[in-house]
Amino acid sequence: MTQTTDVLQEIACDFASVIPAVDKEATHERWDPGIGPFEEERQLEMVLDALASKGEVPANIEREVRYPESGRRCDLVIRDRTLEIPIEAKLLRFRLDNGNIDPNMYKSVFSPFPERSSSSLLTDAQKLAESDFGLPCGLLGLYYEKENEEYQQLRADRIAEKFEIDVEYWYDLEIETVAVEPFERLRHPHHQKGAVISWVVR
Template sequence: MSNQKAALQQLARDFAAVIPGVDQEAEHDRWDPGIGPFEEEKQLEMILDELAEGPRPGHIETEEQYPDSRKRCDLVITGDGFRMPIEAKLLRFRRDNGNIDPNMYKSVFSPFPERSSSSLLTDSRKLYESGFGLPAGLLGLYYEKDREEYDQLTADRIAEKFQQDVSFWYDIGIETVTIERFEGLRHQHFGHGAVIGWILRDE
């Protein structure tokens, strides 16, 4: 196993380990209590703050500028002889009230880059073509409804589909390296989930 793969697995494991604790303290002034309803940027901030209270998985930098553009990468892990960029995305296909969020599918699986936003899929191509080099990582914060009626909305199926889509659209080498589950969250529709890690590499 490569150092980068092991580092990504450990990062996902550490994220999953602290999410239930963050959930117990997370209060939203509009939505039901818990970490699930918060937006992606705030969730990452709360998780990293919690990790900072104990041992961190290597050195983590945030909002690092891409070498070849003004865009910023969510996370960069520095380990023994490597620096690995990681883009993170919230994978939450339901709203606070339990209804399907029609915009979330696009924010994960759309292959078409837009001026104002990017999907996790287009992030994979951005990472692959960036000056950071490979391997690079992708991290999905996935929340699943209890007794979800759509069989396709499980961490394993989402991980598999995303891997297939990256290969289909961009012919990029990708591997699902970990699915780290968490449970016992307070929100009725975001009660459990997983942190999914993918690694991009040269074929």
């Protein structure tokens, strides 16, 4: 275990601990109630606000931090005197509000091909590894599924494992899943439970 691994485990645990409470208050103007339908940036904001209200957000977490070598922004950076961990986060939400499979989500997670307007969690791993932040770095997935999901491959632990394999295959990076922290009893009919997954890239 390393200090970076410990921090990434703690972040996943902290996020998962407040998601059910956030879910009880989260109401979207367009979609069914619950945190699941919200956009990635808003979910991060709501979770961090909930942790702050409990006094549990480390003061050294910064959001939307500029990459040292470019104008791009990193979702989260944790800093203290001896440690800097840049973290990119993504929603892992394979079903739409109506329960249908989201045709765009798979590439949002697993596509190895960078695009001008967007990046996948996979290309985020490469982006972080090649950045002037340096290694190690972290990745965070906010994963949602419905009860009795018929696709066995859509399980948090399976997604975490596949992601490791793909990062190693495409980029020859050392990556490890450090946490799969479950949560459940959410209000949305198709985003009913899930997990916060964190990985460390070395």
